[in-house]
Amino acid sequence: MKNILLLTILLSIFCKANAQIKFITGYQNANIDTVVSVANYSTNTICFSPHRDSLNTETVWYNFGITGFRTDTIITFLMNYNNIYYPPNYPVVSYNGKEYFNVKASQRNNINQFFVKPNNDTVYVSTGYPYTYSRLQQLITNIGNNQFFKIDSSFTTPKGHHLYLLTVTNNAVKKRNKKNVWIIARQHAFESISNFVIEGMIKYLMSDNVKETDLLSKYTFYIVPMVDIDNVISGQSGRMSYPRDFNRDWNSPIHSEIAFLERWIKKSGKNRFDMFFDIHATYPGGRTTNVFSYFDIHGGNSKSQNLSQFWQRFYTFTHYRPKTIDDTNVYQEGYSADYYNAKKYKRLQFSTTIECDWNVNSRGKVWQIADYLNLGENILKAVPVK
Ligand SMILES: [Zn+2]
Structure with missing residues (x-):
């Protein structure tokens, strides 16, 4: 419950949802909680959580793309987590959904934070190297x-x-x-x-x-x-x-x-x-x-x-x-x-x-x-x- 409250506060500060940024999930192995995940164009921030349900009692895996973000500034990703073992220390990023590379993340207050420099109009992120x-x-x-x-x-x-x-x-x-x-x-x-x-x-x-x-x-x-x-x-x-x-x-x-x-x-x-x-x-x-x-x-x-x-x-x-x-x-x-x-x-x-x-x-x-x-x-x- 505490996590949901924290995420709500965070979302209200950084992630007032608006329509410009779109999530991409229609591919094999993709996962994101579409209810709580939102993006904010002006701050170029993505607040997200892996999907939670009976197949995801441990919310470890995420894998999604975004498009429509600002390309003139760094994108901030904020992952909400409820167990320190779940968020990756080195999530992976891709500009084409095929080749991925690691970035360093840091954890604070149940939020795993990492940054991505935009390269083109699409970015994919995942817990680790996907294997489909x-x-x-x-x-x-x-x-x-x-x-x-x-x-x-x-x-x-x-x-x-x-x-x-x-x-x-x-x-x-x-x-x-x-x-x-x-x-x-x-x-x-x-x-x-x-x-x-x-x-x-x-x-x-x-x-x-x-x-x-x-x-x-x-x-x-x-x-x-x-x-x-x-x-x-x-x-x-x-x-x-x-x-x-x-x-x-x-x-x-x-x-x-x-x-x-x-x-x-x-x-x-x-x-x-x-x-x-x-x-x-x-x-x-x-x-x-x-x-x-x-x-x-x-x-x-x-x-x-x-x-x-x-x-x-x-x-x-x-x-x-x-x-x-x-x-x-x-x-x-x-x-x-x-x-x-x-x-x-x-x-x-x-x-x-x-x-x-x-x-x-x-x-x-x-x-x-x-x-x-x-x-x-x-x-x-x-x-x-x-
Ligand atoms: Zn295992």
């Missing part, structure tokens, strides 16, 4: 007839979109002891950066470099790049959505996507199942300054040493070691994917949730798309082939 379903489809088109990839898109989501499962292996090598690695991402719709990590993995698996290794002779990779596709497309925050968060849905699924995933995993063979990765992202307002890797000691998969050794191998060529963290919470709302798989498949080396960061990395630079792509590639390079 269209981008994923383009990536899948680019895989083309790659000999190692099989693409299954037979399952459709409740809103009629294809859920992609990529099976990647060297089929010429028939090994009885070939191991399976499952990798999923984007159970939480706002965590766009996790999809660049997946893209880095897919590009590595498509590259000539992978042919010089035994990776695809020893393993079959099962990759589900985008789990909560419907909410990604419609631009929802997703995490902790009603009636149940996707990543709390694994013990008795109400989401058809999760039920289908569980059947796929089971069908791929429990005795071969070796590693499980679920790629996520922290809150953009957090200040974790790193990537970290959870495992769940209650999952009966207490082999944290295997996970530590994995990140140790990663360290030898990246000189960076993500923290391995015991996740000691058993969520009351339901099982997470990493907990479910650790509990059900005891032969797994490890089952982990990787949390990617939006902020400054361990080298003091803001994470960029190229860094996420590298992270994905390097995770696969750390999978042992000896």
Whole structure:
């Protein structure tokens, strides 16, 4: 309530609505609360809030454009927030809706403030680098007839979109002891950066470099790049959505996507199942300054040493070691994917949730798309082939 009052006061000072400035939202992954968001032409100020409803209980994700603003003065953006973890420290800006760059934001009195220099008549802003379903489809088109990839898109989501499962292996090598690695991402719709990590993995698996290794002779990779596709497309925050968060849905699924995933995993063979990765992202307002890797000691998969050794191998060529963290919470709302798989498949080396960061990395630079792509590639390079 306090936040709404504060926003109302703020709006009355800076954002007396008038018609000149128009919001643009008619595109994939867009999100803004059209009721409380207003713009003022004379001060060139945009007051806004991400959409709030049952799919956006955590109002993290925004993604919208504006046009009709003054081009002779800086544009001020004021985002209202109700939790310090939600507003991004480094929101992104674009002049064409395609290439984005970071700007620094500052937080005060439940308002996240940042400035944009107008370049032309349109500006797009977002919590972080958007990763759309269209981008994923383009990536899948680019895989083309790659000999190692099989693409299954037979399952459709409740809103009629294809859920992609990529099976990647060297089929010429028939090994009885070939191991399976499952990798999923984007159970939480706002965590766009996790999809660049997946893209880095897919590009590595498509590259000539992978042919010089035994990776695809020893393993079959099962990759589900985008789990909560419907909410990604419609631009929802997703995490902790009603009636149940996707990543709390694994013990008795109400989401058809999760039920289908569980059947796929089971069908791929429990005795071969070796590693499980679920790629996520922290809150953009957090200040974790790193990537970290959870495992769940209650999952009966207490082999944290295997996970530590994995990140140790990663360290030898990246000189960076993500923290391995015991996740000691058993969520009351339901099982997470990493907990479910650790509990059900005891032969797994490890089952982990990787949390990617939006902020400054361990080298003091803001994470960029190229860094996420590298992270994905390097995770696969750390999978042992000896
Ligand atoms: Zn998440």
